[in-house]
Amino acid sequence: MATVKLRDVKKSYGSVEVIKGVDIDINDGEFVVFVGPSGCGKSTLLRMIAGLEDITSGTLEIDGQVVNDLEPKNRGIAMVFQTYAIFPHMTVRENVAFGLTINKASNEEKEKKVAEAARVLQMEHLLDRRPSELSGGQRQRVAIGRAIVRDPKVFLFDEPLSNLDAALRMDMRMEIGKLHNSLAASMIYVTHDQVEAMTLADKIVVLKDGRVMQIGSPMELYHEPANLFVAGFLGAPSMNFIPVTVEAVEGENIAISSPSLDRISVPGKGRSFTVGQTATLGVRPQYIRPASGDSGMLHGKVALTERLGSETVVDVTLASGGTLIVALPEDKVLAEGTETSFDFDPAQAHLFPETP
Amino acid sequence: MASKLTRSNRAGWIMAFPGIALMTLFIIVPFFLAFAFSLTNQRLASPNAVEYVGFENYSDLLGLAVFTLEPERDESGAVVRDEDGEIEYPRLRNFTRNNPDYPNLAGKREWFSWASGENRTVVLSSDVVFMKALVNTFTFVIFVAPIQAGLALCLALLINQKLRGINVFRTVYFMPVVVSIVVVSILWRFIYSPGDGLLNNALGWLTFGAFTPQDWLGNTSTALPAIMAMSIWQGVGFHMVIWLAGLQNISPTLYEAGNIEGANKWQTFRYITWPGLRNTAVLILIVITMQAFALFAQIDVMTSGGPLDSTQVLVFQAVERGYGKQDISGGSTISVILFVIVLTISLIQRYLTRER
Numbered sequence: 202m203a204t205v206k207l208r209d210v211k212k213s214y215g216s217v218e219v220i221k222g223v224d225i226d227i228n229d230g231e232f233v234v235f236v237g238p239s240g241c242g243k244s245t246l247l248r249m250i251a252g253l254e255d256i257t258s259g260t261l262e263i264d265g266q267v268v269n270d271l272e273p274k275n276r277g278i279a280m281v282f283q284t285y286a287i288f289p290h291m292t293v294r295e296n297v298a299f300g301l302t303i304n305k306a307s308n309e310e311k312e313k314k315v316a317e318a319a320r321v322l323q324m325e326h327l328l329d330r331r332p333s334e335l336s337g338g339q340r341q342r343v344a345i346g347r348a349i350v351r352d353p354k355v356f357l358f359d360e361p362l363s364n365l366d367a368a369l370r371m372d373m374r375m376e377i378g379k380l381h382n383s384l385a386a387s388m389i390y391v392t393h394d395q396v397e398a399m400t401l402a403d404k405i406v407v408l409k410d411g412r413v414m415q416i417g418s419p420m421e422l423y424h425e426p427a428n429l430f431v432a433g434f435l436g437a438p439s440m441n442f443i444p445v446t447v448e449a450v451e452g453e454n455i456a457i458s459s460p461s462l463d464r465i466s467v468p469g470k471g472r473s474f475t476v477g478q479t480a481t482l483g484v485r486p487q488y489i490r491p492a493s494g495d496s497g498m499l500h501g502k503v504a505l506t507e508r509l510g511s512e513t514v515v516d517v518t519l520a521s522g523g524t525l526i527v528a529l530p531e532d533k534v535l536a537e538g539t540e541t542s543f544d545f546d547p548a549q550a551h552l553f554p555e556t557p
Numbered sequence: 558m559a560s561k562l563t564r565s566n567r568a569g570w571i572m573a574f575p576g577i578a579l580m581t582l583f584i585i586v587p588f589f590l591a592f593a594f595s596l597t598n599q600r601l602a603s604p605n606a607v608e609y610v611g612f613e614n615y616s617d618l619l620g621l622a623v624f625t626l627e628p629e630r631d632e633s634g635a636v637v638r639d640e641d642g643e644i645e646y647p648r649l650r651n652f653t654r655n656n657p658d659y660p661n662l663a664g665k666r667e668w669f670s671w672a673s674g675e676n677r678t679v680v681l682s683s684d685v686v687f688m689k690a691l692v693n694t695f696t697f698v699i700f701v702a703p704i705q706a707g708l709a710l711c712l713a714l715l716i717n718q719k720l721r722g723i724n725v726f727r728t729v730y731f732m733p734v735v736v737s738i739v740v741v742s743i744l745w746r747f748i749y750s751p752g753d754g755l756l757n758n759a760l761g762w763l764t765f766g767a768f769t770p771q772d773w774l775g776n777t778s779t780a781l782p783a784i785m786a787m788s789i790w791q792g793v794g795f796h797m798v799i800w801l802a803g804l805q806n807i808s809p810t811l812y813e814a815g816n817i818e819g820a821n822k823w824q825t826f827r828y829i830t831w832p833g834l835r836n837t838a839v840l841i842l843i844v845i846t847m848q849a850f851a852l853f854a855q856i857d858v859m860t861s862g863g864p865l866d867s868t869q870v871l872v873f874q875a876v877e878r879g880y881g882k883q884d885i886s887g888g889s890t891i892s893v894i895l896f897v898i899v900l901t902i903s904l905i906q907r908y909l910t911r912e913r
Contacts, residue, residue, distance in 0.1 A: 252816075253816065272819070273816050273817045274816075282810045282813070282814065286810040286813065287814075290835070303815075303819055303820045303824050304819060
């Protein structure tokens with residue numbers, strides 16, 4: 202088990218910089234998820250940690266040792282790929298034991314370690330099958346087994362569930378969570394799926410365009426997003442952004458308004474605003490409630506109601522133009538076209554100086 | 558299925574007709590005619606009526622006999638020796654010509670012989686030239702198939718790298734394939750030319766004149782190897798491209814997985830590349846074997862089967878008999894024998910390389 206430390210890590214392909222100076226600390230036994238939209242550099246960053254891509258500048262430490270120039274096999278890592286990367290001509294047993302075969306381990310050692318990995322992953326009955334006889338989930342299990350057998354300091358997962366269907370993805374997600382609990386190893390997990398990030402991570406690293414947008418625990422990122430990007434990226438349905446004008450700065454509270462929003466005060470959370478500037482108000486759909494009568498702060502017209510059973514998602518066209526998504530915890534029908542007002546707790550709102 | 562083929566596809570059939578007609582006329586009909594002719598005494602142009610002769614053509618080609626010659630003895634029973642001390646034997650023609658005691662030897666000639674004690678064992682063949690062609694063809698296949706396939710794989714591995722200018726190498730290696738085999742054969746006749754040919758000159762220059770120029774195509778021991786070398790050179794590019802296609806079909810993540818597990822170059826080839834090339838290898842093995850059995854143009858252009866029948870091969874013999882000697886039935890018989898040989902070998906290869 203080990204710590205991983207990235208200091209001002211950069212990666213360029215020719216003149217194109219894809220990782221633009223990343224600092225991340227990963228503690229012993231931590232489950233860290235790199236999340237971001239496609240092309241944000243999360244996979245590249247993981248492959249740099251694995252040693253499959255060179256690090257252009259900066260340092261990468263695993264367990265206190267700078268490993269920039271070490272071969273992948275000497276870094277104490279194991280990696281699980283999106284496409285499984287299991288060898289089609291070998292049985293599951295041979296696949297899991299591959300690293301041991303390469304390093305000329307004894308048959309007893311192989312037998313023991315494979316059995317142990319198979320037990321952890323509950324795939325003893327699959328050991329003599331070939332990959333072509335396995336389902337996607339089982340193949341990914343084999344790939345994870347091959348990683349376990351290496352007994353690595355750090356596990357690396359590169360979108361391991363992306364090729365699985367939705368139901369299986371949920372099962373495997375839980376399996377990986379349990380695996381982390383039982384192995385207590387440091388794990389780095391790349392995904393573009395925020396649900397995986399929220400459920401699995403001890404710590405989430407949100408990346409965009411090769412830069413770290415925010416690092417923190419899932420709840421920290423959810424409740425206290427540092428910027429508009431993180432606010433919009435995490436949470437489903439995603440956060441509503443309403444363009445507003447700053448009316449007054451009253452100490453910690455900022456008074457704002459917009460054509461579809463009555464003047465309210467929201468906490469500034471340490472960000473500085475000047476009177477008259479445009480800003481963006483962020484409110485999660487779950488915190489918005491229909492107001493009784495016309496007393497609410499937000500005004501609009503219901504455009505569409507989606508009933509999911511457990512919740513109702515209402516699409517509202519605001520008086521000023523934009524749309525507002527409201528997620529109601531109960532099954533409720535709002536007739537299309539009705540003028541409605543909505544309320545929310547200003548303490549649950551976020552005000553960002555930037556505009557989307 | 559039948560209705561679909563006949564009903565809705567009239568335009569398709571009309572367009573396919575010229576191709577099908579030509580293939581029928583020049584491939585399918587001759588194929589069956591060869592079987593029919595091989596059972597007759599058909600000649601290219603003859604006033605005599607064609608007669609059915611059963612398998613006479615086959616026995617004329619394949620007839621073999623083993624005969625032991627006993628030494629000549631004088632009155633006292635001692636072995637007669639000539640001036641050099643060599644044992645004298647009775648003349649073989651005493652047995653093979655008009656000798657009613659040995660009907661199985663009638664018309665046969667010595668193919669090869671060896672001494673066993675004082676006796677001499679002689680293998681006789683009804684058609685010594687055909688037997689030489691048969692042996693030469695097999696020799697050609699046994700050397701050319703593995704060397705050409707192996708060399709092509711080495712080249713494919715070399716050019717399957719991301720290097721600047723690698724396409725130049727691909728082009729260079731593939732170039733001989735594009736040039737007609739007849740042109741290549743004529744060029745190589747100059748290279749092998751006995752006086753100041755390129756090969757003799759080059760070898761002389763490399764050994765500072767110590768090398769004695771050889772008549773590569775005029776010498777029974779070098780003619781067939783010379784043609785083999787040229788054929789390998791000419792065909793290697795084609796199979797290199799097939800290997801290359803196979804190599805590029807192997808998922809790069811498998812190599813990355815191997816890299817992380819610490820596989821060295823040889824282990825990577827042994828465990829990832831070679832198993833991944835299995836289907837390609839089967840294809841190449843069968844294609845090369847078939848091509849090698851069809852050896853003709855090189856012989857026709859370079860040696861015409863000489864010197865002393867040392868480069869006689871089956872296809873050349875088939876053509877030589879059919880058109881040179883106007884013995885269509887003899888040529889057809891050789892074609893049918895070649896067909897059976899190639900079919901048998903291909904089936905054996907298919908069986909040995911089947912999916913297990």
